[in-house]
Amino acid sequence: MVAATNGTARITATGDDWGRLAARARRTRRVKATSIYAFLIAVSIPIVLPYFWLVTIAFSARTGVAETQVLWRAVAVLVPAVIAFWAAAMLARGQRQRWAFVALVALATIIAFVALVGPSLHLENFIFLVEPDFASVLRSKVGTVTGAVQFPNVWHAFGNSILLAGTQTVIVVTVASLAAYYLSRFDFPGRSSMLRSLLVLHAFPVLTLIVPLFLMLYYIGLLDSLIGVILVLVAFELPFAIFIMKGFFDAVPWDIEMSALTDGASRRQAFLKVVLPQVTNGMLAISVFTFIRGWEEYIFVFTFLIRNTNWTMSLYMFYVREDVMGVDYGVVSAVGVFYLVPSLLLYMAAQRYLLQMSVGGVKG
Amino acid sequence: MASIEFRKITKRFGDVEVIPDMDLDIADGEFVALLGPSGCGKSTSLLLLAGIYLPSTGDLLFDGHVVNDVEAKDRNVGIVFQSYALYPHMTVRDNIMFPLRFKKTPREEAIRRVNEAAALVQVGDLLDRRPGQLSGGQQQRVALARALVKQPQLLLLDEPLSNLDATLRLSMRTEIKSLQDELGVTTILVTHDQIEATTMADRIICMRAGRIEQAGTPDDLYARPSSLFVASFIGSPPINLVEGKAVNGTVDVSGIGFPATGATGAVTIGLRPEHLVVADTGLPGRIAQIEPMGREVLYVVSTDIGHIRILEQGSTAGRGAGEAVHVGFDEAHSLVFDTTTERLIPDSHVKPPAP
Numbered sequence: 001m002v003a004a005t006n007g008t009a010r011i012t013a014t015g016d017d018w019g020r021l022a023a024r025a026r027r028t029r030r031v032k033a034t035s036i037y038a039f040l041i042a043v044s045i046p047i048v049l050p051y052f053w054l055v056t057i058a059f060s061a062r063t064g065v066a067e068t069q070v071l072w073r074a075v076a077v078l079v080p081a082v083i084a085f086w087a088a089a090m091l092a093r094g095q096r097q098r099w100a101f102v103a104l105v106a107l108a109t110i111i112a113f114v115a116l117v118g119p120s121l122h123l124e125n126f127i128f129l130v131e132p133d134f135a136s137v138l139r140s141k142v143g144t145v146t147g148a149v150q151f152p153n154v155w156h157a158f159g160n161s162i163l164l165a166g167t168q169t170v171i172v173v174t175v176a177s178l179a180a181y182y183l184s185r186f187d188f189p190g191r192s193s194m195l196r197s198l199l200v201l202h203a204f205p206v207l208t209l210i211v212p213l214f215l216m217l218y219y220i221g222l223l224d225s226l227i228g229v230i231l232v233l234v235a236f237e238l239p240f241a242i243f244i245m246k247g248f249f250d251a252v253p254w255d256i257e258m259s260a261l262t263d264g265a266s267r268r269q270a271f272l273k274v275v276l277p278q279v280t281n282g283m284l285a286i287s288v289f290t291f292i293r294g295w296e297e298y299i300f301v302f303t304f305l306i307r308n309t310n311w312t313m314s315l316y317m318f319y320v321r322e323d324v325m326g327v328d329y330g331v332v333s334a335v336g337v338f339y340l341v342p343s344l345l346l347y348m349a350a351q352r353y354l355l356q357m358s359v360g361g362v363k364g
Numbered sequence: 365m366a367s368i369e370f371r372k373i374t375k376r377f378g379d380v381e382v383i384p385d386m387d388l389d390i391a392d393g394e395f396v397a398l399l400g401p402s403g404c405g406k407s408t409s410l411l412l413l414a415g416i417y418l419p420s421t422g423d424l425l426f427d428g429h430v431v432n433d434v435e436a437k438d439r440n441v442g443i444v445f446q447s448y449a450l451y452p453h454m455t456v457r458d459n460i461m462f463p464l465r466f467k468k469t470p471r472e473e474a475i476r477r478v479n480e481a482a483a484l485v486q487v488g489d490l491l492d493r494r495p496g497q498l499s500g501g502q503q504q505r506v507a508l509a510r511a512l513v514k515q516p517q518l519l520l521l522d523e524p525l526s527n528l529d530a531t532l533r534l535s536m537r538t539e540i541k542s543l544q545d546e547l548g549v550t551t552i553l554v555t556h557d558q559i560e561a562t563t564m565a566d567r568i569i570c571m572r573a574g575r576i577e578q579a580g581t582p583d584d585l586y587a588r589p590s591s592l593f594v595a596s597f598i599g600s601p602p603i604n605l606v607e608g609k610a611v612n613g614t615v616d617v618s619g620i621g622f623p624a625t626g627a628t629g630a631v632t633i634g635l636r637p638e639h640l641v642v643a644d645t646g647l648p649g650r651i652a653q654i655e656p657m658g659r660e661v662l663y664v665v666s667t668d669i670g671h672i673r674i675l676e677q678g679s680t681a682g683r684g685a686g687e688a689v690h691v692g693f694d695e696a697h698s699l700v701f702d703t704t705t706e707r708l709i710p711d712s713h714v715k716p717p718a719p
């Protein structure tokens with residue numbers, strides 16, 4: 001009883017005490033936030049910097065000139081800008097002040113960038129977009145040697161990459177959705193061993209199969225054709241995609257499907273109109289990941305594609321590096337930027353949905 | 365509208381026999397309540413009717429025709445699922461309209477019927493919302509509207525009122541009842557709530573572990589329960605049950621003799637709280653607890669044969685806990701069951717013990 005009274009007395013402290021406690025909590029919160037931000041800045045700079053340099057080089061390097069000054073000037077703008085942005089976000093009190101601070105920092109950054117880096121920027125490194133035989137052009141600037149590699153039009157390689165990644169994505173998403181639905185809803189002999197094997201299949205390093213696959217494609221007659229590579233990629237991507245999709249289908253209650261059936265829908269209509277709309281997030285996630293996987297694919301296209309009309313962007317990039325790296329790393333970087341943009345755009349467009357994505361419970 | 369017949373239907377899931385053997389007739393336009401404890405196979409029975417599950421053996425008949433092979437989409441059954449099963453990606457309007465899309469109902473007529481159905485269950489102002497933005501009770505009413513809009517020949521309601529507040533539940537009860545009268549649609553209502561069953565249904569089917577324990581009018585089940593299970597399941601507060609041994613026209617319970625007719629061997633006496641009175645003679649005891657329940661009072665009386673619940677009309681009349689009283693009852697209302705078979709012994713009654 002006495003103890004209880006004491007406790008109450010301490011809790012119903014005077015007004016001063018409340019203020020002190022609140023101030024302390026605010027201070028702790030601020031210190032914590034500051035140290036977290038400091039940590040984030042420290043680790044994010046080494047991650048961001050290569051990409052930043054890639055872009056800077058692509059727009060500033062000149063044929064035959066090895067000049068790194070501009071990179072350091074760019075860093076001198078970037079690092080203070082990042083820190084200033086965090087600081088602005090931290091120090092601002094209220095939404096309006098935050099916007100004002102951020103706008104101010106952005107303005108200062110732009111001015112500094114234009115002043116320090118601006119004069120070095122140009123678009124000449126993107127010559128490959130308009131001149132298929134750019135290698136010869138570059139070489140003629142520094143010497144008389146003609147290019148060792150016959151380059152196709154970059155847009156052709158770009159088209160091949162889109163075709164490869166796109167077709168692969170369409171096949172994977174369609175097949176994975178149908179297969180996962182079946183695995184999730186129907187019981188059949190060997191179902192659980194099939195589920196287990198889905199995961200095991202994904203565990204093997206794909207490179208181990210490169211020789212037998214080469215032979216297989218050769219005998220089928222799909223060597224040096226995009227279709228062959230697409231089929232190989234689909235085969236490797238499917239198991240995991242099915243596994244993920246099964247999780248999404250498992251999370252869809254059976255009741256709504258039963259309800260659709262009693263409402264007059266056929267099984268196919270119930271699947272298309274009621275079940276599929278519940279798993280669009282999963283399909284979107286798989287699409288993005290599969291597309292990016294196809295877009296960045298390098299080993300299989302390198303092994304199975306030979307003619308330069310079949311080149312994808314990764315092969316194009318590889319041969320550009322082989323051929324002109326010593327002459328002009330600016331062009332190599334420019335090709336890199338060009339190669340990077342589509343996946344970047346895709347992520348930006350899809351990230352809102354990818355962030356919402358939650359993989360449904362995975363049951364056996 | 366349809367009459368329904370279960371003919372020797374069994375249902376197994378793998379090795380589990382959920383419905384061992386079911387024979388049941390439901391007349392055209394009848395309102396039947398399925399009552400039973402959780403897991404006894406009520407939802408499974410409804411899904412058999414809807415055509416989602418196929419019977420493992422036996423036949424299901426609609427209007428005298430075997431419909432085992434008729435697909436769910438062609439049965440024209442309206443069903444409100446226990447979980448409502450609304451389509452999360454559609455608005456309430458599209459949810460209610462969904463069944464009409466497959467009936468090729470003309471657009472204007474479909475819209476009119478959706479609005480009517482929505483107004484009927486009072487969700488007319490929620491038509492543009494998604495199910496996720498509705499309360500449990502609102503979802504339940506939307507599900508009801510969706511089941512009604514297709515003018516089904518059979519209406520299956522799986523605990524359709526479980527999530528409503530007391531007032532809304534009462535009004536929905538009358539609403540569904542009068543709607544059913546008006547449309548004359550054969551209706552099966554699954555419920556845990558025996559008051560819901562007794563007030564709404566023409567007939568109650570009491571199930572236990574996949575078997576029909578008793579089927580009859582609410583009065584039948586209340587006054588003449590065929591088994592101990594039904595007797596204890598129907599009635600609130602629950603029936604008083606005491607076990608004893610009948611010898612020479614007396615049931616002996618813990619040394620107290622109840623004069624009895626027509627009983628021998630191990631028996632269980634059933635006395636409904638509302639048939640008992642606090643009296644001057646009868647079974648002696650002491651009031652252990654008093655629970656006023658509005659217009660009624662529940663006494664828990666501690667006697668030599670255990671705690672006995674008595675439900676009396678009116679007020680406590682100045683009685684208090686600890687007071688010595690007697691428990692009295694009318695012989696005609698007493699029930700006697702065979703303890704081993706758990707069946708009711710017809711025409712067997714007991715009297716209060718003589719002083």
Ligand SMILES: Nc1ncnc2c1ncn2[C@@H]1O[C@H](COP(=O)(O)OP(=O)(O)OP(=O)(O)O)[C@@H](O)[C@H]1O
Pocket residue numbers: 377380382400401402403404405406407408409446
């Ligand atoms: N698809 C299924 N596979 C295996 N067993 C099932 C399946 N569906 C139901 N059961 C089992 O059948 C029994 C009856 O289930 P049912 O859903 O019909 O019960 P219920 O009477 O509706 O119960 P509640 O009142 O809790 O809803 C339960 O024991 C349940 O575990």
Ligand SMILES: [Mg+2]
Pocket residue numbers: 406407408446522
């Ligand atoms: Mg149920």
